[in-house]
Amino acid sequence: MTGFVISGSALAVEDSELDALFEGLRGGDPAAAAQIEQRIYDIWSKSGSPSMDLLLERGRKALESGDWKTAVEHFSALIDHAPDFAEGYNGRATAYFMAGQFGQAVEDIGQTLSLNPKHFAAMSGLALILQELGRPEDALEIWREVETLTPHREGLSQTILELERQVDGQTL
Template sequence: MIALVWKLKSILAVTCVFVAATGMAAGQSARLDPLFERLKSVDAVDAPALEAKIRQEWSKSGSPAADLLLSRAKIAIDAGDQKTAMGHLTALTDHAPEFAEGWSLTAMTLFHMGKIGPAMDALERTLALEPRHFLALEGLVLIFDDAGLYQEAFEILRRIEAIHPHAEILSRVRTRLEAKTLGQAL
C-alpha cells in the first residue's frame, strides 16, 4: 500500500508539472489548441459536442495501422473483452508510442482488469503526451479517491475544471470529495 501511495503521489507531481506547462508540451496539436480554448468558455449545453470533437481528434493517430488497432481495441472494450483489447492496445502502443489515446485506453483497460500500477504508468504516459487529456485526469481522480487520497483527487478535479469546466465528473464527485476534504488543507 505504501508503494502505491508513493506511486500515486509521484504521478500527481508529474501531472501538476505537465498540466501547468504552457503550450509547449509534447502531443499538443494545432487542431486541438483552439478546441481546448473554446472548451474553457463554452456554455454547458454546447460542451458535450465540443468534447466529442476533442475526443475525435484524440483518436486520430496519423497512421492507418494505428487507427485500425485503436478501432479493434474499442470494439473489444465495448464487448467486455479486456484481454483482446489489451492485445490490440499493446500492439498500438508499440507501433505508436507517441499516441496519447493509445495509452489512455490502455490505462482504462488495465484499471478495469484491476491492474492499478500498470494503469497508473499508462496514465502517466498519456499525460506526458497530452497534459490536457481530461479523461486521463478523470482516471487519476478515481484512483486517488479509491486509494483514500481525497485531497489529491480534489486537486486533480480542480485541474479538470480548469481544462473542461463542464466535465461530467465535476458534478458527479465534487460534492463527495469536498465533504471528505472538509477541514483539511487543500
C-alpha cells in the same frame, strides 16, 4: 511518431483547432461542452496511420465488449508501433482500470499525460483510481485540474463538492 508521420501543416491545423476547442470548453455554453469534448477526442484519436487507427478501434471495441485482456493486447500492439501516440496508452490504461489493475493503469496514465498534458479523460481516470485507493485529497487535486480544462463537464462540480466535504471532514 514511430512508423508514420502526420505532416507539419496538418499538425498545426489540429493544434489551432484544439486550442479553439479548449477555449470553447472554458467558455460559457455548458450545452455544447459534450460536443466539444467529442471533437477533441476525435482529433486525439487520429494517429496518422490507418493501421494504427485500426488497432485503436479494435482495442476500443474489446473494451466495449468487456474483454479487457484483448483490449490490452490491441493497445499494447498500438503502443509498440506508435509509442508517441497518447491514445494507445490511454486505451490500455482504461482496460487495466476496468480489470482492476490500478498500478498498470496509473503507469499508462502517466505516459498519456506526458504525451498529452491536457488529456482530461486520463486525468479523470487517475482521479477515479485515487478515489478507489482512498486518497480523496489527491483525487480532489486532479479533479480541480480537470475543471480548469473542462469546467462544464457533467457531474464534475458535484464530484468536487463531495470530495471537498470529505477532505474537510464533513458528512456527505
